[in-house]
Amino acid sequence: MSDPRLQTLLDAAPGLRLKTDPADLEHYGRDWTRRWTPAPLAIALPATVEDVQAVVQWANAHRVALVPSGGRTGLSGGAVAANGELVLSLERMNQAIDFNAVDRTLTVQAGMPLEAVHNAAREQGLVYPVDFASRGSCAIGGTIATNAGGIRVIRYGNTREWIAGLKVVTGAGDVLELNRALIKNSSGYDLRHLFIGSEGTLGVVVEATVRLTDPPPPTNVMLLALPSFEVLMQVFAAFRERLQLEAFEFFTDCALQHVLAHGAQKPFDEVHPYYVVTEFAIGDEAKEAAAMAAFEACMEQGWVSDGVISQSDAQAAQLWRLREGITEALARYVPYKNDVSVRISAMPAFLAETQALLGEAYPQFEVVWFGHIGDGNLHINVLKPDGMENADFVTQCEQVTTLLAASLKRHQGSISAEHGIGLVKKGYLESTRSADEIAVMRGIKRVLDPHGLMNPGKLFDT
Amino acid sequence: MSDPRLQTLLDAAPGLRLKTDPADLEHYGRDWTRRWTPAPLAIALPATVEDVQAVVQWANAHRVALVPSGGRTGLSGGAVAANGELVLSLERMNQAIDFNAVDRTLTVQAGMPLEAVHNAAREQGLVYPVDFASRGSCAIGGTIATNAGGIRVIRYGNTREWIAGLKVVTGAGDVLELNRALIKNSSGYDLRHLFIGSEGTLGVVVEATVRLTDPPPPTNVMLLALPSFEVLMQVFAAFRERLQLEAFEFFTDCALQHVLAHGAQKPFDEVHPYYVVTEFAIGDEAKEAAAMAAFEACMEQGWVSDGVISQSDAQAAQLWRLREGITEALARYVPYKNDVSVRISAMPAFLAETQALLGEAYPQFEVVWFGHIGDGNLHINVLKPDGMENADFVTQCEQVTTLLAASLKRHQGSISAEHGIGLVKKGYLESTRSADEIAVMRGIKRVLDPHGLMNPGKLFDT
The missing domain is CATH 3.30.70.2740 (Alpha-Beta Plaits)
Known part of the structure; x- marks a missing residue:
């Protein structure tokens, strides 16, 4: 607590927990990138929306930069604090607030891990279909800040499609409730979509109301071995035209070798240069026949050299591990x-x-x-x-x-x-974005974060 | 051509067509509301994006207010020009530009009528699923400017969900290409979603890339008679839990009487206070049985007093007319x-x-x-x-x-x-929107429309 400003922060937000131990500064100051040396001022852990608002107002009064922080599983340095910023960790705000069976929505605090959101939905007989390998560690608020995609986008779209409402604290310290979880609302600019994907540069997501849906139909998982890169899109087309695809993921043998070295089970005796893992709805004979037809059509064309189809949930998980284990297997490099x-x-x-x-x-x-x-x-x-x-x-x-x-x-x-x-x-x-677009983005940031304190230096320089 | 500024406009955009006849000023100066007296300066009809950009740049130079104009079927006065504005009609920009079978997208000019978009999609064996009664007259650009909903939202969502990319001319006269029709794109603020629903106050939508989807499964249409208002949500729940609903629309007997007076065919001998028209996927016996089960459950509970199910496409259209004819039947009042x-x-x-x-x-x-x-x-x-x-x-x-x-x-x-x-x-x-939200919206408008020339006085006063 060496910085005298921190006492004023605690005065402004008595419910706040503050961490300043060197180990905490390092832990909370970085994400899954390892390129920057963490150097935050301190870590602020609010328990309520009011705490978050008090922190942002304090930051405005004292011109202290803030880095909103979820599970810090990001891969682009969006949650790195390397310049004396105050890290605003949503870690303590990790609870489900409300489930509405009629609206099929779940309202959660932003620090709730994605996997906990999955579990809360499943307890109600429904699913939150956004999914990816870091589900156990990432926070739902962080997935909103990056409009996270993952392995089910082909079927369910990105995070954006599942956010019915957001509560945010803007960089100016205002609390906004965006879209009220309405299905239809044509009442001016959709600020909810502006915050989705804004990487903490406009404010802090503090609560989200996500839409839930029916559990997916029974599915099968198929692993395909491909002889070359050039046939990949043909294989995709052959499967897409015959099946309702839930996932269609590609990786090279080089990726597979790293996952195998990490302990996964070898799927084929022979080595092939490229692989696809795909998941698709089955449940009746016509669909199972369609899956076999897609596979055989690809074999006949020489687009696929070998394949294995899951015979059980355990085997499906094994096949998925070959794809989902890649990021972890590569981390040490x-x-x-x-x-x-x-x-x-x-x-x-x-x-x-x-x-x-x-x-x-x-x-x-x-x-x-x-x-x-x-x-x-x-x-x-x-x-x-x-x-x-x-x-x-x-x-x-x-x-x-x-x-x-x-x-x-x-x-x-x-x-x-x-x-x-x-x-x-x-x-x-x-x-990706024209100079005119970037100029508009900068202008919008100035509206919501007039002193440029929200995650400065991320996305663009201001 | 009495106003001397108009000659400078034609000099700036030689491809432009200008209309100043009193009949044109009246025709293009109003929408389906009839509350304001049209009084535009003139009507500008560009043929290209470059023309639109030239008009906006000219408007900025001469500080002339612009009213973007599509099919003017709006019901909130969004396209009214009652204060000497220049109406910027997209009427001549009404063509399909590109169909992409792999991406399943259709790129169109903003003035293309919704029904023409439907037809262009159908020619490719696909559908653009946003639909409502003014389909023959409204322009796709106008549907984007209001994030139009309609009769299929329950199944397919609003216009917002179907816009893969937009080309806009901002109020500052810049041409922005937003999202490039990408499925995944986490590269900063999603300005596409900011323009969707902005009612022409930030700029002009000039082109759109819309997503297409598979044609819906075979459906049946059912008309239900309800004895009271109170049972409406129960009937909805009974149908929603058993069927894949494509539409679920409600109207009062008072609405029905107006449509019948307009020439539609009476569905029941008796008069009932409330009606529902619902459309749902069939195609196999299980689904047809589910529809009958929903109907019978409602009858048993006394929530439904009578019903009729379509036996043909012609009868389905007849039942739909009872709901879709309402707006037209009421127009004279x-x-x-x-x-x-x-x-x-x-x-x-x-x-x-x-x-x-x-x-x-x-x-x-x-x-x-x-x-x-x-x-x-x-x-x-x-x-x-x-x-x-x-x-x-x-x-x-x-x-x-x-x-x-x-x-x-x-x-x-x-x-x-x-x-x-x-x-x-x-x-x-x-x-619907807090004072803080409205302040943010005003700030965003200033970024994109620095001189406040885009549809001024609509949405909020600046």
């Missing part, structure tokens, strides 16, 4: 992550071009490809060679990202499909 | 329209309170109720008695809307579910 998207129709040309580009650019690095191919979203992870300095590695990777960004601009894609811009992709924002 | 929404769970209490309120408030007026009850959206039309002065009528209606707005505030509802705020509901915006 401090990978440089690209998370890009193009329209599905632009994918073949973009894939070919990118493969050629990276083959030339990264001959010395191991590159792991995977992604949500059915949504046009590709993850390209470059692994740091042992012994290489991290700064050198990042500098080399960024040169390639500059080329990738130019390619994205030509293909009308996005430099961030689902991770957000944060610090990591800030330098490449102009590949 | 210059109705005062309320278009309100609450959460579905709040509907029973809100309905009871509103019925009591209006019964007391409007004893001398005929009140026609109908709406999209499955979305929490109620239309309350008050009919002007013959011989009454329109100004007196509106004044009396507005006194009641003040009470209704107070009720909506208590029930956390919206003063405009789908028509937009425009001029008609501007005085009641604070029932």
Whole structure:
């Protein structure tokens, strides 16, 4: 408690818990990127919306920068506090507030982990269908701040589609209740959608009302081995036209090898260069036949070399682990992550071009490809060679990202499909958003955060 | 061409067509409201995005207010030009630009009528599922500006859910391409959603890329007669839990009588106070049995007094006409329209309170109720008695809307579910949006429309 300002903060918000231990500053000052040295002023842990509002008003009075903080599982540095900011952790605000069976909505505090939201929905016989591998650690508020995607987007869309209402504290310290969980509301600008994906730069999400839906039908999971990259979109088309796809995920053998080294079970005797894991609704004979027809059509064309279909939930989980374990298996290599998207129709040309580009650019690095191919979203992870300095590695990777960004601009894609811009992709924002758009974004930030205190330096420089 | 500024406009945009005939000024200066006397400066009809940009830049240079104009089927005065504004009609920009089979998107100019969008989608074996009665006249750009809802929201959501990308000209004269039709794009503030529902106050939508989907399954249409208002939500619940509802629409006998007087065919021998028309997926015996089970459960409970189910497409269209013909049948009474929404769970209490309120408030007026009850959206039309002065009528209606707005505030509802705020509901915006929210909206408008020229006086006063 060395900084005298902190006592004034506690005076302003007596319910607040403050942490200033060096271990806490390090723990709360970083996310899943490992590129910046955490250096926050302190960690503020509010228990109520009123506490959050008091913190933001205090920050305005004292001109202290704030970094809103959920589960810090972000991959773009959006929750990094490396410049003396006060970290505003929603960790204590992690409870479900209300379930409404008629509206099929669940209202939760922003710090609730995604998995806890899943469980609360399931207890009511419903599901919150946004899902991804960090579900146990990430907070629902953070998923809203990045408009998180994940493995079910092809069927259910992004986080944005499931947010019926939001309560936020703006950078000016006002509490706004956005959209009131209404289905129909044409009463001016939809500020709810402005906050979704704003990466904590406009204010803090403190509560959310999410829509729930019926549990999915029974599904099967299929793992396909592909002989080449070029056939990927044909395989996707063959499956999409015959089945209701719940997921369609792609990864390279290089990715698989890392997951196998991490303890997963080998799916095929032979090694294949590319794999797809897909999940689709079954439940009647016609659908099972359609799945087999898709598989056989791909085999006949030579687009698929081998395949395995889940015979049990346990086997389905095993197949999924091959895809979902990638991020964790790569973590120790401090990978440089690209998370890009193009329209599905632009994918073949973009894939070919990118493969050629990276083959030339990264001959010395191991590159792991995977992604949500059915949504046009590709993850390209470059692994740091042992012994290489991290700064050198990042500098080399960024040169390639500059080329990738130019390619994205030509293909009308996005430099961030689902991770957000944060610090990591800030330098490449102009590949995706025009200078005029960025100027509008800056103007909007000034309206909601007049002193520029909300997550400064993230997304763009102000 | 009396105004000397208009020559400078033609110099700035030689491709522009200008209309200044009194009949044109009247025609293009109003929408489906009939409360304001049209008095635009002139009508500008651009043929290209460049023309639109030139008009907006000219307007900024000469400080001329603009009213963007589509099919002018709006019901809230959003497209009224009564104060010497230049009407910017998108009428000539009414073509499909591109269909993409892989992405399942259709890119169109903003002036394309909704029905033409439907037809263009159907030619590709797909559908654009947003639909309502003014489909033949309204422009797709206008439906985006109000985030139009309609009769399929219960199944497909509002316009917002179907807009993959937008091209807009901002009030500052910049052309922005928003979201590039990407499925996943987490690269800063989603300005696309800011423009959807902004009622022409931030800029002009000039092109849109809409998502298409598979044609709906075979459906049946059922008309139900209800003995009282109180059972309405029970009937809805009984059908929703058993069937995939494509529509669930309610109307009073008073509404039906107007449609019958307009030439529709009487559905029942007896008169019932309330009716529901619902459409639901069939296609197999289980679903048909579920529909009969829902009907019989309601009959047993006494919630439904009679019913008819469509035996053919022609009969389905006949049943739909009873609901869809209401707006047209009422038009000659210059109705005062309320278009309100609450959460579905709040509907029973809100309905009871509103019925009591209006019964007391409007004893001398005929009140026609109908709406999209499955979305929490109620239309309350008050009919002007013959011989009454329109100004007196509106004044009396507005006194009641003040009470209704107070009720909506208590029930956390919206003063405009789908028509937009425009001029008609501007005085009641604070029932739905807080003073802080409205201040943020004003600030955002200043960013995108620095001289306050885009549809001034609509939505809020600046």
